[in-house]
Amino acid sequence: MLRDDLTELCAVLLLLDASICPEKCDCSSKNAIHCSGPHLKDLESLNLPCNMTAIHITDTNVTYLQDVFSRMVELQHLILSSNNISLISPMAFKGLRRLKVLKLLDNKLVELPPEVFDDMVQLQQLIIENNRLKSVEENLFDKLATLEELFLNKNQLTALPSGVLKKLAKLKVLNLSRNYLAALPRNIFSPLTKLEKLMLYFNRLSSIESGMFDSLKELLELFLHSNNIQSIAPDAFHCLRKLRSLTLSRNKLEVLPPGLFLHLHDLSKLTLYRNPLKSLPEVLFGEMRHLGSLWLYHTKLSTIPDFVFSNLTNLELLVLSFNPELSVLPKNVFSGLNELRGLSLHTNNISSLPEGIFLSLQKLQNISLFDKRLEVLPRNLFHNLKHLQKVYLNSTKLQSLPGDFFTTLPELQEVFLDNNPWKCDCQILGFQEWLQKSMDIVKNVPSLLCHSPLALQNISLVALTVDHLKCLPTTAVTYQTFSSTYSQTSTSLVMEKQMVFFGRRCWGTF
Numbered sequence: 001m002l003r004d005d006l007t008e009l010c011a012v013l014l015l016l017d018a019s020i021c022p023e024k025c026d027c028s029s030k031n032a033i034h035c036s037g038p039h040l041k042d043l044e045s046l047n048l049p050c051n052m053t054a055i056h057i058t059d060t061n062v063t064y065l066q067d068v069f070s071r072m073v074e075l076q077h078l079i080l081s082s083n084n085i086s087l088i089s090p091m092a093f094k095g096l097r098r099l100k101v102l103k104l105l106d107n108k109l110v111e112l113p114p115e116v117f118d119d120m121v122q123l124q125q126l127i128i129e130n131n132r133l134k135s136v137e138e139n140l141f142d143k144l145a146t147l148e149e150l151f152l153n154k155n156q157l158t159a160l161p162s163g164v165l166k167k168l169a170k171l172k173v174l175n176l177s178r179n180y181l182a183a184l185p186r187n188i189f190s191p192l193t194k195l196e197k198l199m200l201y202f203n204r205l206s207s208i209e210s211g212m213f214d215s216l217k218e219l220l221e222l223f224l225h226s227n228n229i230q231s232i233a234p235d236a237f238h239c240l241r242k243l244r245s246l247t248l249s250r251n252k253l254e255v256l257p258p259g260l261f262l263h264l265h266d267l268s269k270l271t272l273y274r275n276p277l278k279s280l281p282e283v284l285f286g287e288m289r290h291l292g293s294l295w296l297y298h299t300k301l302s303t304i305p306d307f308v309f310s311n312l313t314n315l316e317l318l319v320l321s322f323n324p325e326l327s328v329l330p331k332n333v334f335s336g337l338n339e340l341r342g343l344s345l346h347t348n349n350i351s352s353l354p355e356g357i358f359l360s361l362q363k364l365q366n367i368s369l370f371d372k373r374l375e376v377l378p379r380n381l382f383h384n385l386k387h388l389q390k391v392y393l394n395s396t397k398l399q400s401l402p403g404d405f406f407t408t409l410p411e412l413q414e415v416f417l418d419n420n421p422w423k424c425d426c427q428i429l430g431f432q433e434w435l436q437k438s439m440d441i442v443k444n445v446p447s448l449l450c451h452s453p454l455a456l457q458n459i460s461l462v463a464l465t466v467d468h469l470k471c472l473p474t475t476a477v478t479y480q481t482f483s484s485t486y487s488q489t490s491t492s493l494v495m496e497k498q499m500v501f502f503g504r505r506c507w508g509t510f
């Protein structure tokens with residue numbers, strides 16, 4: 001009965017002249033029709049022509065999707081975005097056997113009739129993004145064997161039936177982000193052997209179980225950030241041999257299982273920041289020749305294991321700032337990072353660094369080390385960093401630096417040293433001499449002020465003279481003797497620390 005009615009409706013329309021375009025619609029392109037505007041409340045009154053290949057109805061006040069599209073057998077693209085649709089008739093899409101694209105995004109759908117998509121045997125893209133779906137029926141997508149992209153993101157899904165994706169063997173993109181998913185059935189992704197992108201970010205997942213992603217041999221991107229993930233099975237990612245992007249930032253991870261990323265050799269993006277990580281396992285990363293940057297900020301790490309980054313041989317940027325508990329970095333922590341260009345180590349809890357910690361970083365260009373707890377640096381810290389351009393050493397507790405701290409760096413362009421409590425005694429003269437010669441690269445030199453002794457407080461460091469300090473003229477000679485003695489013998493750590501502050505021996509009386 002219904003079927004006959006519809007056939008008749010189309011026939012009537014076919015008799016109309018092609019130039020008749022429904023009011024407020026745009027029919028300027030040949031086989032497509034575009035209608036939009038808030039005045040539009042009822043699609044039936046539009047009398048849409050039946051033989052279009054594309055229909056766009058957007059930004060209207062249509063709330064109910066009746067059967068107006070059924071039997072539009074030519075239809076390939078049906079775009080129904082940004083309307084007010086909250087209800088769809090079970091027959092709304094009957095007969096749309098050639099439909100390739102169906103967009104229902106930005107509507108108010110709470111549920112979908114179980115068989116509503118059953119005729120769309122050629123559908124490639126189904127977009128139901130930004131609705132109010134609370135659940136979907138297990139068999140809703142069963143006839144969509146050709147579907148390549150399914151967007152269910154920005155809905156209110158709390159769970160998914162375990163078989164809901166079972167027929168989507170051609171699916172390449174699945175966007176389930178921005179829902180309330182707290183758990184996923186263990187085998188839900190098993191049929192998706194062609195999947196390339198899986199978006200699960202902004203959900204409430206608390207764990208990633210073993211086997212969950214094992215079938216996804218073609219997966220390139222896996223977005224898991226902004227969930228509540230506390231645990232990940234050690235082998236959760238082991239089958240994702242083609243994975244290029246993995247986001248795990250903004251979760252609740254306190255630990256990562258050993259070897260978690262060992263098999264992800266094609267990874268070029270990995271995010272781990274904003275997790276309450278307390279430690280990293282000694283073996284975490286396998287060889288990853290395409291990983292260019294790694295962000296590890298806002299964690300609770302207090303130290304980082306030696307050699308942990310040593311497989312990241314092409315890493316160019318490593319961000320380890322804003323880790324308020326990070327206080328100990330072992331000597332070999334940056335071992336292997338031969339391509340590193342940028343290192344961010346600021347705003348941690350680091351008071352000193354071990355000698356030789358930057359030895360591998362021959363290509364380093366920029367380093368930020370500002371940290372209010374930083375007190376002492378090894379004298380040779382930068383000596384091998386021939387490409388160093390930019391150094392942030394402002395806002396620390398450093399009272400002095402050796403005169404040759406920066407002198408071996410031919411490419412140095414910008415140095416930030418402000419807001420340090422400079423101790424203006426004879427030991428600082430060597431550094432001050434360098435400063436006077438380096439006014440073009442040191443930023444805001446006039447703001448570098450003596451902090452101690454009291455008598456010299458707030459005097460500009462660069463304006464300091466020997467008269468201020470009453471240093472003995474023999475000072476330099478005395479120091480050099482001491483220095484060469486020092487370098488020939490191996491001395492205790494205490495001595496090494498003291499050396500950092502030595503510029504000249506000082507006989508002043510402050």
Ligand SMILES: *[C@@H]1O[C@H](CO)[C@@H](O)[C@H](O)[C@H]1NC(C)=O
Nearest residue numbers: 014015016017018031051052
């Ligand atoms: C649709 O029908 C009209 C009127 O019969 C005709 O002029 C037009 O060419 C048809 N368009 C297509 C794509 O078949």
Ligand SMILES: *[C@@H]1O[C@H](CO)[C@@H](O)[C@H](O)[C@H]1NC(C)=O
Nearest residue numbers: 151153154173175177197199
């Ligand atoms: C969902 O995934 C698709 C495919 O990558 C992407 O184009 C779209 O922007 C995503 N939507 C959201 C809200 O992330």
Ligand SMILES: *[C@@H]1O[C@H](CO)[C@@H](O)[C@H](O)[C@H]1NC(C)=O
Nearest residue numbers: 283284285286287307310311
């Ligand atoms: C580096 O990767 C290899 C395999 O790719 C692995 O055997 C080794 O343990 C890794 N080393 C570290 C320090 O993670």
Ligand SMILES: *[C@@H]1O[C@H](CO)[C@@H](O)[C@H](O)[C@H]1NC(C)=O
Nearest residue numbers: 324325326327349350351373
């Ligand atoms: C910073 O390190 C010191 C020891 O060097 C430690 O006493 C303090 O608790 C650390 N601060 C934080 C926030 O972990």
Ligand SMILES: *[C@@H]1O[C@H](CO)[C@@H](O)[C@H](O)[C@H]1NC(C)=O
Nearest residue numbers: 341342365366389390413414
């Ligand atoms: C380092 O800083 C310099 C100077 O600001 C800039 O030109 C360069 O691009 C930076 N390099 C990296 C790797 O960030």
Ligand SMILES: *[C@@H]1O[C@H](CO)[C@@H](O)[C@H](O)[C@H]1NC(C)=O
Nearest residue numbers: 370371392393394395416419
């Ligand atoms: C250090 O200097 C840089 C550049 O001026 C600035 O962005 C940064 O905030 C400073 N650090 C602190 C702790 O003030």
